[in-house]
Amino acid sequence: MNDDxxxxxxxxxxxxxxxxxxxxxVARKLARLLALAERLxxxxxxxxxxxxxxxxRAWKQAGRWQPGNARVDTWLHRVALNLCYDRLRARRDExxxxxxxxxxxxxxxxxxxxxxxxxxxxxxxxxxxxxxxxQREALVLQYYQGLSNGEASVLMEISVEALESLLARARxxxxxELTTEENDKP
Amino acid sequence: xxxxxxxxxxAAHGADLERWPPGERAAARExxxxxxxxxxxxxxxxxxxxxxxxQHVLPAPDRALLERVAxxxxxxxxxxxxxxxxxxxxxxxxxxxxxxxxxxTGLAGALAGAFVVSVALRQAAPAGAVEWQARxxxxxxxxxxxxxx
Numbered sequence: 001m002n003d004d005x006x007x008x009x010x011x012x013x014x015x016x017x018x019x020x021x022x023x024x025x026v027a028r029k030l031a032r033l034l035a036l037a038e039r040l041x042x043x044x045x046x047x048x049x050x051x052x053x054x055x056x057r058a059w060k061q062a063g064r065w066q067p068g069n070a071r072v073d074t075w076l077h078r079v080a081l082n083l084c085y086d087r088l089r090a091r092r093d094e095x096x097x098x099x100x101x102x103x104x105x106x107x108x109x110x111x112x113x114x115x116x117x118x119x120x121x122x123x124x125x126x127x128x129x130x131x132x133x134x135q136r137e138a139l140v141l142q143y144y145q146g147l148s149n150g151e152a153s154v155l156m157e158i159s160v161e162a163l164e165s166l167l168a169r170a171r172x173x174x175x176x177e178l179t180t181e182e183n184d185k186p
Numbered sequence: 187x188x189x190x191x192x193x194x195x196x197a198a199h200g201a202d203l204e205r206w207p208p209g210e211r212a213a214a215r216e217x218x219x220x221x222x223x224x225x226x227x228x229x230x231x232x233x234x235x236x237x238x239x240x241q242h243v244l245p246a247p248d249r250a251l252l253e254r255v256a257x258x259x260x261x262x263x264x265x266x267x268x269x270x271x272x273x274x275x276x277x278x279x280x281x282x283x284x285x286x287x288x289x290x291t292g293l294a295g296a297l298a299g300a301f302v303v304s305v306a307l308r309q310a311a312p313a314g315a316v317e318w319q320a321r322x323x324x325x326x327x328x329x330x331x332x333x334x335x
Contacts, residue, residue, distance in 0.1 A: 019260045022256060026256045031247055034247055038244055051255060052259070055256070056259045117243075120238070120241040121241045121243055123241075124242035128242070142199070142205075143205065148207070164198040167198035167199065168197040168198045171197060171198070174238070174239070175231070175234075175235045
């Protein structure tokens with residue numbers, strides 16, 4: 001068992017068909033994987049499908065899990081990323097950011113101040129969606145998911161230096177889009 | 187740390203040193219402490235973008251989604267086994283509670299329906315006919331004293 005991995009024991013229990021452990025893993029990781037998929041795909045509905053499929057695969061593959069190879073969290077990210085790649089490939093000809101679909105993410109009406117924050121959030125989402133896929137992926141993994149450079153670069157199968165280059169380019173593009181417009185205060 | 191390296195890391199990771207590689211943070215703080223003239227504007231620019239990025243907040247999954255995802259992942263044969271309630275997850279209500287509620291609702295509806303029908307029949311039919319119906323069964327009419335006769 002990997003002592004440094006807080007999720008390793010949970011996955012081992014899932015490998016023994018422990019349904020309660022699966023529910024706990026879902027409670028622990030769903031928000032995180034959902035956020036990853038939503039920021040990469042720009043669509044809540046698709047992100048939910050991806051997150052659900054990650055847990056379906058986790059149940060099926062948990063019995064073959066090898067502790068020590070990678071952290072469970074990183075492995076779940078790997079599965080989610082692959083599912084996102086599949087979906088992004090399938091919609092190459094589509095608009096990268098569909099406002100009407102993304103709006104599903106805002107289920108409740110909000111006070112004016114919150115509404116303004118949500119509008120800014122949607123601007124960031126739209127700007128993220130317009131980034132080249134690899135830049136967006138680097139930024140989402142490192143900034144939003146909080147993965148270390150080492151973990152993110154392994155997931156993306158690139159060097160740490162290449163990751164830093166992608167991050168810098170992503171931030172430069174976002175800064176140009178977000179902070180140089182008329183109202184550039186977040 | 188050289189100013190060039192600091193700028194590279196700032197460009198990649200933003201103004202919050204907690205997001206920087208752990209091995210680089212101490213040297214970065216030393217350089218910050220020297221307060222070189224170029225540092226302030228560069229940090230402000232990076233912090234402004236960080237603020238923008240932090241506005242992209244996503245809604246947390248609700249309980250229905252949590253349950254749906256778990257239900258999809260766990261095979262039905264495993265779910266059929268007796269299990270305890272959600273615990274340690276904020277899902278305090280037992281998962282059978284909604285089904286129990288639905289069952290109660292259905293039962294109440296059936297009783298109410300039966301009552302309405304019985305009242306309607308009593309009003310529509312002569313007393314003798316109702317009396318006969320009350321004693322009739324699928325096996326024939328039951329005698330008033332409950333015997334087979």
